[in-house]
Amino acid sequence: MNTYATRTRNARPEPFAVQVGLGERLGLAHMDWPLTIAAVALIAFSVFTLGAATQNDIPGQPHYYLERQAIYAGLGVVGMFLLTRVDYSRFRELRVGIYTFLCASVSLVFVFGFAARGSRRAFELPFFSFQPSELGKLLLVLALAGFVIDGARRGSAVQRTVRYLCLGLAPAALVFLQPDLGTSLVYVVATLAVMYFGGVPWTHFAVIGGALVALVAVVLVVAPAAGFPLLKGYQEERLTSFLHPHEHEGGAGYQQNQSKVAIGSGQLAGRGDKATQTRLDFVPERHTDFIFAVIGERYGFMGAAFVLSLYALLFWRALRITTLSKNAYGTLVAGGIAVALLFQTFVNIGMNLGIMPITGIPLPLMSYGGSSVVATFLAIGVLQSINVQAHLSQRGRFAW
Amino acid sequence: MFARNDHLPQGSRLSLRVAVVGGVGVVLFAILFFRLWNLQILSGDKYLAEAKNNRTREFKVIAPRGDILDRNGEVLVDNRTSLALQLNAQKLPVDPVEERTELARLGSLAHMNLHKVRRAIAKGEEVAAGAPVTLRQDVGFDLIAYVEENQDEFPGVSVQRIFVRHYPDGTRAAHVLGSVGEINEEELKEARYKNLEPGDEIGQAGAEYSYDRYLRGRPGLTRIQVNALGQPTPGGQLVSKPPTPGNSLKLTIDGDVQAAGEAALAAQGLPGAFISMNIDNGQILAMGSNPTFDPTELTPPMSQQQVNELYRDPVAAPLVNRATEGAYPTGSVFKIITALAALENGVITPDQVVQDNGRIMVGNEPFQNAGGVAHGPVEMRRALQVSSDVYFYLLGFDMWKTNDLQEWAHKMGIGRPAGLDLPEEGETLLPSKAWHEQFVKEGLALEDRPWSAGDNVQLATGQGDLQTNPLQMAIAYAALGNGGKIVTPHVGLEVEDAAGRVLKEFEFKPRRKFHINPGYRTAILEGLHAAAQEGEGTAAGVFGSFPIPIAGKTGTAERRGHADQSWFAALSPYPNPRIVTVATVEEGGFGAEAAAPAVLDLLEAIYKKQASGVSSAGGAE
Secondary structure, three states: OOOOOOOOOOOOOOOOOOOOOHHHHOOHHHOOHHHHHHHHHHHHHHHHHHHHHOOOOOOOOOOHHHHHHHHHHHHHHHHHHHHHHOOOHHHHHOHHHHHHHHHHHHHHHHHHOEEEOOEEEEEEOOOOEEOHHHHHHHHHHHHHHHHHHHOOOOOOHHHHHHHHHHHHHHHHHHHHOOOOHHHHHHHHHHHHHHHHHOOOOHHHHHHHHHHHHHHHHHHHHHHHHHOOOOOOHHHHHHHHHOOOHHHHOOOHHHHHHHHHHHHHHHOOOOOHHHOOOOOOOOOOOOOOOOHHHHHHHHHHHHHHHHHHHHHHHHHHHHHHHHHHOOOHHHHHHHHHHHHHHHHHHHHHHHHHOOOOOOOOOOOOOOOOOHHHHHHHHHHHHHHHHHHHHHHHHHHOOOOO | OOOOOOOOOOHHHHHHHHHHHHHHHHHHHHHHHHHHHHHHHHOHHHHHHHHHHHHEEEEEEOOOOOOEEOOOOOEEEEEEEEEEEEEOHHHOOOOHHHHHHHHHHHHHHOOOOHHHHHHHHHHHHHHOOOOOEEEEOOOOHHHHHHHHHOHHHOOOEEEEEEEEEEOOOOOOOHHHHOOEEEOOHHHHHOHHHOOOOOOOEEEOOHHHHHOHHHHOOEOEEEEEEEOOOOOEEEEEEEEEEOOEOOOEEEEOOOHHHHHHHHHHHHHHOOOEEEEEEEOOOOEEEEEEEEOOOOHHHHOOOOOHHHHHHHHOOOOOOOOOOHHHHOOEOOHHHHHHHHHHHHHHOOOOOOOOOEEEOOEEEEOOEEEEOHHHOOOEEEOHHHHHHHOOHHHHHHHHHHOOOOOHHHHHHHHOOOOOOOOOOOOOOOOOEOOOHHHHHHHHHOOOOOOOOOOOHHHHHHHHOOOOOOEEOHHHHHHHHHHHHHOOEEOOOEOEEEEEOOOOOEEEEOOOOOOEEOOOOHHHHHHHHHHHHHHHHOOOOOOHHHHOOOOOOOEEEEEEEOOOOOOOEEEEEEEEOOOOOOEEEEEEEOOOOOOOOOHHHHHHHHHHHHHHHHHOOOOOOOOOO
């Protein structure tokens, strides 16, 4: 029997007078460095690209986007390091509060939010606008993972599945109504990912999958045919135009076509400052949703493939952390974050490449936008925390 | 505190789930990599071309067409600038209702109804798909200001400065000058238009057509870099190539003579034509056809009334150049050919006397002089002076079994292309035994009978199936005058650049030469001189007091279904002619009645100029 009051798994005696370095105090020693490097490299690339591509966007302020994105990057990195030091397990205890805050914040935009292009998604704060649904992605994963762990023994398997679904879909529905279709899809995917790592049976996923197919059919085909369109016209057009790009060259397909032309024209080495598609407004939203087209055109296949590799690295490290976690909560949180990142990356880049519909999902760590950048860094901070905790628990040490 | 969550995946169950997600991730990233490779490496060239095409807009700068001048440098055609209301159909609203409203609004500006606007667009698309359609030319500044102020209401509408052909003297020399028009789809495929684009203007008729390559300028090009909205971007002017204006064309036409000829014909009020040509080099001094047209009216949009008048009237047919496209019997004007053929083939000598009793019988068919007058004993000169038909009937009869008359007529250019440098040259016909037999064989003749003496007798006096025009008669008379040279008739003199420097002089070599016995030539010219200006000469009443000696022949052609057609052909000055002048007036009656006065007006214009010392007309060169 050991006499030390310890929560370590392998009850190895804790020697006295252990020298703890600054790195360990800050959690740096046990961070997942490839993950950190991938994230920082991506945001650096983002700042670099924005600086080059948006010089003429705002007259008289050639560095408008560059400066702001750099500030958001700084805030995000600081946030990531802070979270690294925090034991993520506390979020499990705070799940109800987190969930309440999530639902409240995404609801309050209906009241206090400002409208941009017919959609209320963000609060206008003195220095920047805050879009709660971006942070909400992380909050949803943290809260839902807590509910899954907590409710694991209550009710039947079906009841549990339904309960998780309801918990996940409620904020997703609120976001959908803003309306922000893309982000609500991320919520749904994150919900399913947490459930998946939480052990919901394969059969349930089969049923959910079937229901999703039926839902898509109803939304896109049956409801409009019956005269009750559920999607706004532009939403439906965006979602379906990629299937037949030539029909919509003037409308929604135009953006994607121009994006494809931009990326294709980059060829192997890119066009650098000779880029025209993304410099002369042919590609819309080039600093946000279509930033990958900018990379493709300016830096060519070499640049775009490099960025893509960074995302692959990011995803691999995130997924790896699910297996290292000291507890099931960490596994669920890491899994949810990893899948949400993968989903956003694939949908956004796929949209730029013309193989996915236009859903308005920003590219994590690349698209311009404070809420998205900071929220993504916070999510990576949570991943780091899980990694650090895993190492500490194996080493038999607490974090300070 | 930690609940043991049995159902939570652990160990190998968790590994499986992680592996599945990892596998999905690998597949998704592979898709992205492959797609990226496909777009950038495999199809990169295509997209790069598309991107380059995307960011530039080329604006064609229209080049003005060269002027057309008469031989003295007087302007016959130049350009004026006009503001045209143009519509780019591709920029119209997609929504049919909006499109309709815009077109209706536009129509009210252009004084067109909706239907007409749509038709104009459809027609424009047919001619040159993608090129802007001109709805109305010569719009006023108030309208331009209105369109520009309300640009959002009129997407695709622009006002463009264009060059429009300007004819300072209206209808003068219209048939020679021809017209211009937008190139059409078939013409675009032709080799002579190989560098042209839809919307370009080319010569469609007359000298505008023949000398198009000199008159046509080369359009300039401004290529600018634009953004997605089509707005020019700063510093984005990439290429600017100024347009090269077309060169000027100087014609052999003398504007004053031309005007005189047209006035003379117009005064008659009947359809007709005239031509005046230098007999040594084939330069046409004047050529015209009545009724005529104003080339300005050929510039779209044309009113229905204009279309009807210009294109749909088979009788007046104002667009037809009767001097070169007409097909008429000539009457006695033809007799010089019969005379030459008979003399050269030894059928008769100039002094051989023939008894003219007013009529002869050929087979069962009587042939008589005009009015049945008997001229008594006539030799060649007298026969030409009084225009004895019987004399020439007999010559025709003597040559009916041989092909001599046809051979000489053919030599002198009757019934064959003259090689005129204008696209308008009509079909003509020289009747012969071979032609007649072919004609009968094909079942086209009214009666199935062999070539007869009567046919040749008819031809000898320019009657029967003969179909020719003033141009061919002018060439035949010129050959008589110059001693056997068939000139190439032409209106093109030289090409000048904008500064008046001669870039190219056109040289038209004679098409062929043959020998004419000088004695015969003199005899015929004497007869013609007597006909025109001596005593009982058929045209002495017209030219008797004309100070310049001339040789001329009247003609009164019988045309089926028409009143007699009046002809006159003159060589001047006699006895060493330099200029041939031919006129004809449909249904003008006797040669001396209508055509001869027209020729007199032309000659007066030609020699008045010479007398006043103005270098001109080639007559005194």
